[in-house]
Amino acid sequence: MPDLLSHALLAYSLATIASWRYEWITRPYVTVAMAGAFIPDLAKGELILSDARVEQVLGVPFDWFGLHTTGAVICSILIGVLLVHSKERLRVFLLLALGAASHLIADAFLLNPTGVSYPLLWPFSRLYPPTPGLYLSTDIWPSVVLGIGALVVFGVTRYLRSTRDT
Numbered sequence: 001m002p003d004l005l006s007h008a009l010l011a012y013s014l015a016t017i018a019s020w021r022y023e024w025i026t027r028p029y030v031t032v033a034m035a036g037a038f039i040p041d042l043a044k045g046e047l048i049l050s051d052a053r054v055e056q057v058l059g060v061p062f063d064w065f066g067l068h069t070t071g072a073v074i075c076s077i078l079i080g081v082l083l084v085h086s087k088e089r090l091r092v093f094l095l096l097a098l099g100a101a102s103h104l105i106a107d108a109f110l111l112n113p114t115g116v117s118y119p120l121l122w123p124f125s126r127l128y129p130p131t132p133g134l135y136l137s138t139d140i141w142p143s144v145v146l147g148i149g150a151l152v153v154f155g156v157t158r159y160l161r162s163t164r165d166t
Contacts, residue, residue, distance in 0.1 A: 003137040004041060009146035010106060011037035011099035013153045018098070020160060029095050036099025039076045040107070043068040068107075069122040073100045106142075109134045 015033035019025035046064035054062040066072055077096045081089045108117045111133035119126055135142050 004038070006142045006146050007037040007041070007099075007103045007106060008034050009143065009150045010102045013146065013150050014098055014102055015095060016153045016157055020157070024091065025095070029091060032092055033095040033099040036077065036080075036096035037103045039073055039080075039096065039100045040068045040103045042076065065118070066122075068104075069119060070104065071123040073104065076100075107137075111136050 011033045012030060015025060015030040019030065043064045043066075045067070051063050054064075067076070077093060077100060080096050081093045084092045104120060108120055108129060109132055110117070112131055114128075115130060115133070116128040117131040119128055121127060
């Protein structure tokens, strides 16, 4: 699944670069950002249970893709924040939001036949923003490019740590 790997690598790179400026962003917090990048893909639950089956069980209309919007992502982040100690909540919120936002923005650049993206800002707006159509979610090259970028970020981080420790 190159799409999921790409999101993890992007979140890793962004959180690690942020750790250069903010010392409180340690390795565990970088992992939190990477976990945040997976939040919008909760919509892939459709691969396990169909919309119709969930509707039948819950008795209300349901669409998995709703979990891939800003509103549902914010709700998911808030649930995730409740799972940590109160002293950690702000930091976890910020890093989950960083990872999830990087995912949503990266997906806004996907190639769609209609030329527009999904309703990225729902429920705040029903606007379908235009997409530049840079890649498909099945393309391998975004993972390769982001993997190289993550390696560079990793190398720079190791170098900065070694110069700081001496």
